[in-house]
Structures are given as C-alpha cells and as structure tokens.
Amino acid sequence: MTSYAALRAQLDTLTTEAFRPELAEIDRLPTLDIARTMNAEDGTVPAAVAAQLPQIAAAIDAIAARMARGGRLVYAGAGTAGRLGVLDASECPPTFNTDPAQVLGLIAGGPTAMVKAVEGAEDSKELAEADLTALGLTEADTVVGISASGRTPYAIGAVESARTRGALTVGLSCNAGSALAAAAHHGIEVVVGPELLTGSTRLKAGTAQKLVLNMLSTITMIRLGKTYGNLMVDVRASNEKLRARSRRIVALATGAPDEEIEAALTATDGEVKDAILVLLGGVDGPTAARLLTESRGHLREALSLTRRNA
Template sequence: MKPGSYTEARNSYTEKIDQVSTLEMVQMINREDIKVAEAVRPELPAIALAIDGIAARMQSGGRLIYIGAGTSGRLGILDASECPPTFSTPPELVIARIAGGKRAITNAVEGAEDDLEAGRREIEALEVNEKDSVVGIAASGHTPYVLGGMQEARHRGALVISLACNHPAPIEEHAEIVIAPLVGPEVVTGSTRLKAGTAQKLVLNMLSTGTMIRLGKTYSNLMVDVQMTNLKLRARGARIVAQACGISDAEARRLLEKCDNEVKTAIVSYLADIPAARARSRLTAVHGVIRKALSVKDL
C-alpha cells in the first residue's frame, strides 16, 4: 500500500513563502509543480486500464461521465467540453456533473459538496447503466457528493474509476479502478487547485485523449475527426490530409472537394487509391478507424 499523502498537510518548504521575494515565491511554486508529473507516473498502469475499459464500453454505446465538486468538478467540465471540438464527438458522449450545478462552475456553492444524495440523484437522472464509465474526482478522496454518485453508478453496473490525491481514501472503496497521484502538501495549505488540480488535469487529459485514440479519432497523431465548419477548421482539415497523405495543401483541398470535405474519407481514398464512396463504405464497416479501413477488403 502506498504511503498516505494528505492534501490538507502543511508544506514545510513553503512556510516562509510570504516573506521571500516574488521571484523566490514563484521558484517555490515551480519547484513543487515539477513533482506533479512524477506523481502521475506510478498511476500509468491504472490509467491505461481505465482507458481500455472506457473505450470498450463506448464501442458498445456507453458514455464517459465525470462527477466532482469545486476545482475537481470544474476540471471534469473542462475536459468534457473540449471533446466535441477536438474529436467531433456528440456532446452527450463525454459529460460532467458538478456539485451545485451550473452556478458552481463560476461560483462557490456552500455545502453542495457535502450532499451525498445529490450525487446519487445526478447519476440516477443520467440513467447510467453497465455500458457507461463514471470517474469520481475528488482531491481529498472524501467528498460526499462524489461518493454518492460513485455508489449509485456502481449499483447500476457502470465501470467506476476514482481519481484522488490521497491514498488510502474513501473514494477508492466504490471504484473498480483506483488512480491516486500523490503530489504531497500544497504550496498554500489545502489549496488543491494547485498541485492536486494539475495532477487531475493531466490524468483527465490522458483518459479522454487515450479513449479517443482507441476509438480511431486520430490517425498517427493527427486529429482526423475534425469537422470543417469554418475557415480555420477547413484550413486545418486540408493540413491534416496533406500531412497524412504526403501531398501539398493545394492537392489536399482538391481531394477534400471530391470527398465532400470528409477528412477521413479523403485520407483513405488517397492512401488506398479508391473512390470516395468506397473509402466511405470501408470506414463505416470498421467504425471509422482509418488504419483498419486501409487494410480491409471491400465488401
């Protein structure tokens, strides 16, 4: 069992942070921030396990649901809100709930995080089932709202994952997969929007990005599910096709015109040397994964 690392502990290194120069102050903060990525490293096997579990359930029609309070809840909302523009996912595929509702995104809602039943009701209202994955986010690992949501999700058969910066912690008792980056005491005692928040952000980045990669939302490291809905995105789409196919931007734009501005279709059409209709058919057959579409035989 890993040693405990309590988010409310006092950091002896920064006890004089209010007495030093501003440069020394930010050097102290930076020195502590450097520890965050290393704290995440031991959790990589659990993170990978979570990604595989989430992706498998999404392939069966499931969703990824974040539930948290305060900073943890806001980080979940941030990650969920970035998935549609980055990976062209429907808004209901990756969603987040925060204690206190929408008002809590920008304002503290006193007592909301202590309402265990509110967490249960959130999961109930979402009609969570065994196809879904629920990530409970709580820096301390003790937040009742999150615990209530996780309990209900587990009862409903969902894959439940905990993300906390304490270990052991109550949040782990309701999780099938435990992720606990131990960042140590904060620069300002108890201010978990700092190192704990940064660690949670890193983990959430991995969970959503890794899941989307497993679902074929990228080809190599290119965001091939981009929807060309404005000038900037049309330029990005052409750039992606050019990079994937090793052709000029002008050639990529002409190719996209022939493929109804569908990036994936254009890439498969060019690399497999087949018409757009056949490329589209292949992609449909393999759930949009380009590498599979390049290797399958036409039906």
C-alpha cells in the same frame, strides 16, 4: 466529538491538507523566489502521475471497451475537480468530433458552480445520484469520480450510484487509501503531497487531475480510432483555424498536393478521415464512408480493407 471536530480530524489525516512549516513565511520572500518555489513544486507532479500509469492504462482500456459498445464517459466532481471534468468533456467534440452527449461533465451544484461556489453541493451523495438519474445512466456507461481529497461525498456518491446501475467506475484522487478509490472498480491515486498553500488543491492536485484526465480522454479516443498516428483525423472544422488545420492534417497524412486535398475534402463534405482514405485508398467519397463504417471508424482498418479489395 462535534461534526466540526470530526471534519478537522479527517482533514488532519490527508496529505493534500498537510501544513508545511518551512513555507510559513513564503509571503515575505521576493516574488521571483516564490515563483521558483512554486515551479519546483509543480515539477514533482509528473512523477506522481507516472507512479499511477498502470492503473491509468487499465482504466483507459476498460473505458474504451465500454465506449466502443456505445457507452458514455461521465466525469463527476465538485469545485476544482468538477470544473476540470467539465473542461475535459467540453474539449472532446471539437478535438475528436464526439457527440456532445458522449463525454459529459457533472459538477456538484450544476452549471452555476462552474463560476461560483454552490454551498453544500459537494456534501450530497443524493445530489450525485439525482444527476446520474437525469442522465439515464446505464451499465454501458463509465463514471469517473474526481476528488483531490478522495472523500468528497458528491464524487463518492456518483461512483456508488453508478456501480449499483452496473456502470464502470473510476475514482481519481490525490490521497492514498481514499474512500473514492475504494468505492470504484479502478482507483487512481496520484499522491502529490502537501500544497504550497495549505489545502489549496487547485494547485498540484489540480494539475495532476488535469494530466490524468488528458490521458483518460485522449488515449481512449486513440483506442476508439479517433486518430491516425498522432493526427487528429476526427477534428471538427467549425472555424477557419480548424479548416486550415484539417487541410494540414490531410497533407501530413497523405503528402498529396493542395489541389488533390481540396478535391478529396469536397468529395467527403470536409471529413478529414474520409478524405485521407480517398487519397491513400484510391476510393471515392461514398466508398470511403462505407469502409469507415464497416471498420467502426478506424482508419488503419479501413485502409487495409481497400488493399484487400484491390
């Protein structure tokens, strides 16, 4: 059997690659009918994600435990999957004030692959190992391999290499019984079914991966104390919009008048979490910073310390 025939045989077994005869003439439909069909397809994705919530939650708890000890979260994928990982990682610093080196996205072929396909990059396990070596991956870290098919060598190679280094591993795919899930400590298989366009996994599979990555990063950050209720109290105010949002977050958390909010933010060099602690805990800026350090950044715990010391 030729390598081409072997690859075709593999693709024939994947749900994400299945051909749907009922859509064979979709190009002849009115635009509104195509849009309705596509929208109905997209509507099935949340249910597929819901079926994997226990696996997702278990992975999040394990990730948060590692990150609480100083570990990093690293996404690794090729093509659309890799781009989604890079996107999720890049949004953590402005949203949660994480260090840019704390949540990272690796894409097969490097930064160029974000906007242009890099031929053959996804087929190399060795490339994934080299990328992790360049990061100095340790047992404190977590690697999430992302692949719609669950068979992409780069994603599998990243997970396998990470395991040999003692790191925690998660495999996110959109096919059941995937090699990626089998290689990881935590397998998450969101089976969304065949795509509207045969094999175009940037569609339902991509949407599913985005939803799961949203959960992995967001809920991990909640567990790490990066929020207070549903408020982003670690937001980084790097522009006027975010500075306005910072003031609004302090107002929502404390109910304090504008002049007190401004004074608290000034006393804490604009740190939202510290300012809330100043207002709710009745402490000064340096004390707020110390209490947050003692409570590992958890605002509720820091507030309990102010009440205990009152």
